[in-house]
Amino acid sequence: MDQNNKSVITCDLDGKVETFSEGAEQLFGYASNDVIGKLRVSDFSDGQVVLGHVVKWLKIAVEKGEWSGDTVFLDKAKKEIPCHIKITPTKDKNGEHIGYCGVTTPLTNKTPEEVRPKINLMTKVFTWMVIMRLPFLTATFVPLFTGAAVANMLGFTVSWxxxxLTILGGSLLHIGTNTA
Structure with missing residues (x-):
């Protein structure tokens, strides 16, 4: 893609793609009819970048009128592309905030490693919690602890x-099922 050819993508407040320019088709490798109304702008970024940075970038864009910086995007083949992006909020005719516009230019003189946003430890931990659906482990733990409590109440000996071992097995079954 030519350095001067820009990708322009607009989305609604949920991130669903509404417009996808020819430059975006060239940069990301998708046809616009495969993207508009079907993909979200987060599909073009690594999940940790989305979790760790995008909310902050959008907040700044709304407060200051724009946010710009360097980051890494993913094309259709999931190849990393170092880019510069400018994000601005879009508004309807009444001035209501209805979405965002991202204008992206590939950075041919930089590597993905040079522009990849830093991911902090909490984002990494949160990512693993999301991947393994850890909050749903309570659906595994509660019946096991309840069963042990009831058995103990009825006078049965509960072996710790x-x-x-049962909790470990239930947890591994849960994680294996939900990350497959």
């Missing part, structure tokens, strides 16, 4: 070793 067996309960621990």
């Amino acid at each position: 070793g067996w309960l621990g």
Whole structure:
């Protein structure tokens, strides 16, 4: 893609793509009819970049009228592309904020490593929680602890070793099922 050829993408407040320029087709490798109304702008970024930075960038764009900076995007083949992007909020005829416009230019003189935003530890931990659906582990733990409590109440001996092994097995089953 030519350095001067820009990608212009607009989206609604949920990130669903509304317009996709010819420059965007060239940069990302998608046809516009495969993207508009079907993909979200987050599909062009690594998940950790989305979780760790995009909300802040959009907030700045709304507060100051724009945000611009360097980042890494992913094309259709999931190849990293170092880019400069300018994000501005879009408004309807009444001045209501209805979405965003991103104007992206590839950076041919930089590598993805040079422009990749730093991901902090909390974002990495949160990413693993999301991937493994850790909050849903309570759906595994609650019945096991309830069963152990009821058994203990009824006078049965509850072996902490067996309960621990059962919880471990239930957790591994949950994680394996939800990350497959």
